[in-house]
Amino acid sequence: MEQRIWIVLLLLIQIVVHGQSPEMVFEPPSPDFISLSLQTHEGELRFGNQDEYFLKSDGTYFKLGDDGYFETDKRSSHNRASRHAFVELLKMRFKKEMFNAMDKTYFTERKQNMYEEEIKSHTAQQHTLTLANALCNKKQSIRLFCNPKEEDCTSAFPKDGYYNEPRNIKGWGGRGASEFQKLRAYTTFVEELFPSVEQWADTLYPDNTLEGYYVVKVQLEQYDFKAGGYWFHTHQFHNRGFLLSWYDLQPANSSERKLLHPNGSSLLLPMAPDKAEDFSEKHQQIFLVFKVSVSLNGLENYRADQLKTTFSLSSPVITIYGDDALTKKVAEMDIGSVEIKTR
Known part of the structure; x- marks a missing residue:
């Protein structure tokens, strides 16, 4: 059966x-x-x-x-x-x-x-x-x-x-x-x-677990000459999209916990100034993609009718694309080695 x-x-x-x-x-x-x-x-x-x-x-x-x-x-x-x-x-x-x-x-x-x-x-x-x-x-x-x-x-x-x-x-x-x-x-x-x-x-997913990719859109901000790259601020991750919110992330290590710092945090995409100038002319916004495992955890209550979800990262690699169709890959970052600063 x-x-x-x-x-x-x-x-x-x-x-x-x-x-x-x-x-x-x-x-x-x-x-x-x-x-x-x-x-x-x-x-x-x-x-x-x-x-x-x-x-x-x-x-x-x-x-x-x-x-x-x-x-x-x-x-x-x-x-x-x-x-x-x-x-x-x-x-x-x-x-x-x-x-x-x-x-x-x-x-x-x-x-x-x-x-x-x-x-x-x-x-x-x-x-x-x-x-x-x-x-x-x-x-x-x-x-x-x-x-x-x-x-x-x-x-x-x-x-x-x-x-x-x-x-x-x-x-x-x-x-x-x-x-x-x-x-x-x-x-x-x-x-x-x-x-x-x-x-x-x-x-539909009777074990209440879904596998997939979580995508966030960020605006490309000013180049940081001192740091030698572009900072991506996690406060831009918080717009709720389909099924998941950034707040739903369940961190598994210290690097992931930094990403959920209550005051916000930033990730550095290293890039040489000569490449950064050309990059900024081509991209005003970019898309960060995380491989995730999603859990369905019930409802807030039956009156509120809000589905409770959490997710964990299945890979430390963040893939970066220049288009919302995710066809133009521009870079990768590893959460375990990328520079992360908190406010």
Whole structure:
């Protein structure tokens, strides 16, 4: 049985190459849901800063009207929707108790005084709405979230090739839906589609461990003639990206602990002045890539709905690229030997 499960997993995950960057595609358990297309680096998932897609290989950006603009725009739309849906699926394994308490027949109304089971049911129903918006394809979305009596279902949803934006949460039954329409849409999803969503979630990294690369973007600051190189300040690492934040790092040695100094720290990329001048003309921002192992550690709490993650470094080598597609390698640093200063 276990062998059969892994065979199914291999069939549902594939690497697809789009232009410069291969992506890992997670096929849904049925055509009622969207596929999930996530960015990769060297065949493994890419966390943190993401490829924005619109930077061409020659350093210029796609503009409206350029050949390939709409294909790139659709790909970007799919990736944004995929990242959101992927995280929602990962969170489901930590919500089983809450979903078990969910009333699948009627809405649990929010009241001033509620029992714990009622709170769980109400919260689970809100999360179910988020899942349905994130995962359903256009046909199912129209079925669940459009009220033809009040709106044009064709224009109310993204054009073919585009996906629902994560922040756009439509209500059950659509605009102006009656209580009967809302309940009918909710129970339809719960009875017909929710079991497949639960099964899909259980197949994604069931050991709660993911391998991949964590990417941070930094601005190239002024050259330090005295030190003979460029300093990269860790305060620039703290912008949260896909799945991980720099604060999630679990240091394993003294060098890694320096990187998490509470006052911030800086890493030196040594470079001769003559090379640095040419380097600064070509690169205003660069991308640091860390090989990492990620652990999923539950939720902050079921009301906050924030996935807790930590990661450790799988290699001391930091690879540096000059483009967000990570195709133009410019340097490497070893955390064990690089100069690190703290403030």
